[in-house]
Amino acid sequence: MAGRGHWLAALLMLAAPAASVSADGVPLPRMPLPGARDRLLVIAPHPDDESLCCAGLLQQAIAHGAAVGIVWITAGDGFELDAVVVEHTISPGSGTMQRLGKQRLREAHAAADQLGVPRASQYVLGYPDRGVEELLGPYHDRSYRSPYTASTTVRYADAVSPGAQYNGADLERDFEQVIADFRPTLVLAPAPQDLHPDHRASGELARRVLGRRGDSVELRYWIIHARGWPRPLGLRQDLPLAPPDAAAELQWESLPLRADERTRKLAAIDEHRSQLEVMAPLMRAFVRSNEIFTGAVKLPP
Numbered sequence: 001m002a003g004r005g006h007w008l009a010a011l012l013m014l015a016a017p018a019a020s021v022s023a024d025g026v027p028l029p030r031m032p033l034p035g036a037r038d039r040l041l042v043i044a045p046h047p048d049d050e051s052l053c054c055a056g057l058l059q060q061a062i063a064h065g066a067a068v069g070i071v072w073i074t075a076g077d078g079f080e081l082d083a084v085v086v087e088h089t090i091s092p093g094s095g096t097m098q099r100l101g102k103q104r105l106r107e108a109h110a111a112a113d114q115l116g117v118p119r120a121s122q123y124v125l126g127y128p129d130r131g132v133e134e135l136l137g138p139y140h141d142r143s144y145r146s147p148y149t150a151s152t153t154v155r156y157a158d159a160v161s162p163g164a165q166y167n168g169a170d171l172e173r174d175f176e177q178v179i180a181d182f183r184p185t186l187v188l189a190p191a192p193q194d195l196h197p198d199h200r201a202s203g204e205l206a207r208r209v210l211g212r213r214g215d216s217v218e219l220r221y222w223i224i225h226a227r228g229w230p231r232p233l234g235l236r237q238d239l240p241l242a243p244p245d246a247a248a249e250l251q252w253e254s255l256p257l258r259a260d261e262r263t264r265k266l267a268a269i270d271e272h273r274s275q276l277e278v279m280a281p282l283m284r285a286f287v288r289s290n291e292i293f294t295g296a297v298k299l300p301p
Helices: 002-015 049-063 080-087 094-115 168-182 197-213 259-270 273-284
Strands: 039-044 067-074 122-127 186-190 218-222 252-256 290-294
Touching: 039 049, 039 168, 039 197, 049 067, 049 094, 049 186, 049 252, 049 259, 049 290, 067 094, 067 168, 067 197, 080 273, 094 122, 094 259, 094 273, 122 168, 168 197, 186 197, 197 218, 259 273
Parallel strands: 039 067, 039 186, 067 122, 186 218
Antiparallel strands: 218 290, 252 290
């Protein structure tokens, strides 16, 4: 009997998903869940980021009675390779890129619906894909023209401010309007170590506006783009997600996901059909046994 129990325990250990660990091999602490009084807002620089980073946490927050929302900073209308594949054209013009943005927003709404996010809490800002960093820098007070859509204003009818100028002042105003409308207690934003400039800038936007407002809001980071991460590519739900080396210095926490939560996360990711045609192995690699987020970030005064 003792031998049988030993083998049974060993088999159970093999069947259980491995725990997520830090770069030095220390198990990550478990992230505390939002409660019934919390209001969780996910900042998504592009349609699909909300599903990759946070689909599991959104499900668990809803299950625990928290209010949830998503704000898409751009419509993802600057991804030319995506347009080439989806539109079957070698040289996508501005009209093609605008159609791609509309398609990606439809997919994002469908993904958010899968996760149970109310439509009233799905916010579109619609600023230029691959231009957010410019808006927070040299184009804060002057107009920016997207090299992809040829637009200088927000062109999406369901945006918070259709017709708003592509500049940092209007972007900050619209983002602050979402904060005032949704009244989050917890905001999830991209980490400064994320390789994509729109991601880094979206995180800076959150820090800038939340710090200026002085509200009692907790800010935590997530990360999507890091060199050689995650590995292996493809759908491996049994494996844990560990922090990338480039952001190892941040204080990461792990959120374990049940099998049904991983299944629903995959369904949300699969709503982003235009992206899957180009990046399916990378996108599905984020359906793991957990999600990772940092501890609370100190906001600027």
